[in-house]
Amino acid sequence: MPAFRALRTLVRSLTTTARPTSELVGTAPPHQCYIFLHTPQPPSEYPAKYATPVQRALLLRTAKWGGSVNFAWSEDQQSIRARPPGEEDKQEYHLTAFAHPLGKLEATVSMDNIEEVEEQLRMHVEGVSGATSSNLDDVHLYVCTHGARDCRCGDIGGAVAQAVRDELRKRRDADPSDPSTCIKLAEVAHVGGHKYAANLLVYPHGEWLGEVEPEDVPEILDAILALPARPRNTDEIPICPRHWRGRMGLSKDEQIQLLQRTYS
Template sequence: MNLFRSLPHGCTPARTSTGCATLGRSTLCQRALSTTTLVPEQLAGTAPAHRCYAFLHTPQPPSAYPTKYTTPVQRKLLLATAPWGGAVNFAWSPSQPVHPRPPNPANAEQSQTYHLTAFSSARGKLEIEAVSLANVEEVARTLHAHIEPRTTASGGLSDCDSESEPNDLHLYVCTHGARDCRCGNTGGAVARTIRAELDKRRERDASDPSTRIKLAEVAHVGGHK
């Protein structure tokens, strides 16, 4: 089970000793219990770090993904972004925006359009409403620009970005059971428990701080042992 957490803009996650990889202000974690500080490269099961991590929103949850889930849009975007440290994965949540599946199943993958959410340490969160084979190159350029820090009028580096939501906390849990049964069992239980707790808090108080927590489930992120 992997947990991807996007922290509020400007925060740096603490290191643990059992499988955490940092993505700027986000972290990919596995069973983080000990407080002993170790070099990340020495950690068994550590997920790879990336300069930008993008999620394509799917209408079906990861529990319905096949063992190795990929689509033409994901492959082409990954090919364009991987050389400079980008990663492209799939995510699902009942509350996140999603494009419906094409009506023609025979041509579904070729004509599929996705909503995309991306994170970088330089500029925080970025939303792109429509990604398809027709605009993959343009989207890749946008993501590449998103990893570069903004500059102020005086030429200095800016620590804020209009795309970022500093009060939001994004949690991504791997529930891709067909790829790893531990993600399906443990990851699924974690996602259900968090979602139930969030629903309970929000039903009790619509202004509860938990409203800033955004939970989604994702496909395999790597780093399993």
């Protein structure tokens, strides 16, 4: 275990309160919609700075109304083969997006239809019913494992992602109808806050968790499964307060105030 992980584990073992550290709360970047572009390669293979023409163009459009665009990978999610070097502007992506109040939306985006997709996403954020995906009861977990960006994400993030896989497999082997069958795991590129690794994003709830260790996984899964699979309202108490960085739809100050109300 690296020295910083050992130190953090020691500090946590000496702390009896479930309250998160003051620097953790309010660090989830404010956003109204989070958009994941599916890639055929995992974040462990991404370069330190990873961007593509479609991702940049979609971010430029959606950032105006609170959208954020990232890359994600999993063994289970549908992805489109990467275009060869020099043809990145022709790349097409399957995407999964989450917003309040409608939850999940899926689409396929390229430079050819980016304006149409941006409009579809904007309407989704505004609560206008659109082409939402099936399996709306699914819970999607995204762990940052972008090791080339920061070794902590590759180290702790990778260990947490594997711990989630192992725990889900254990539960499903014991009971094929276990509630955890609704959980889908993916790995994601840089989300900000390397020092809070491992970072775990929970959607459609919109919760951002940090300082997650592999041993925290069973407790976190239980907390998630105890709640309905929908975006959390602005006044609902945080999931796993000790790890809580913030929530989709809340500003930094609103995140801090919500946590303060939780403990008042």
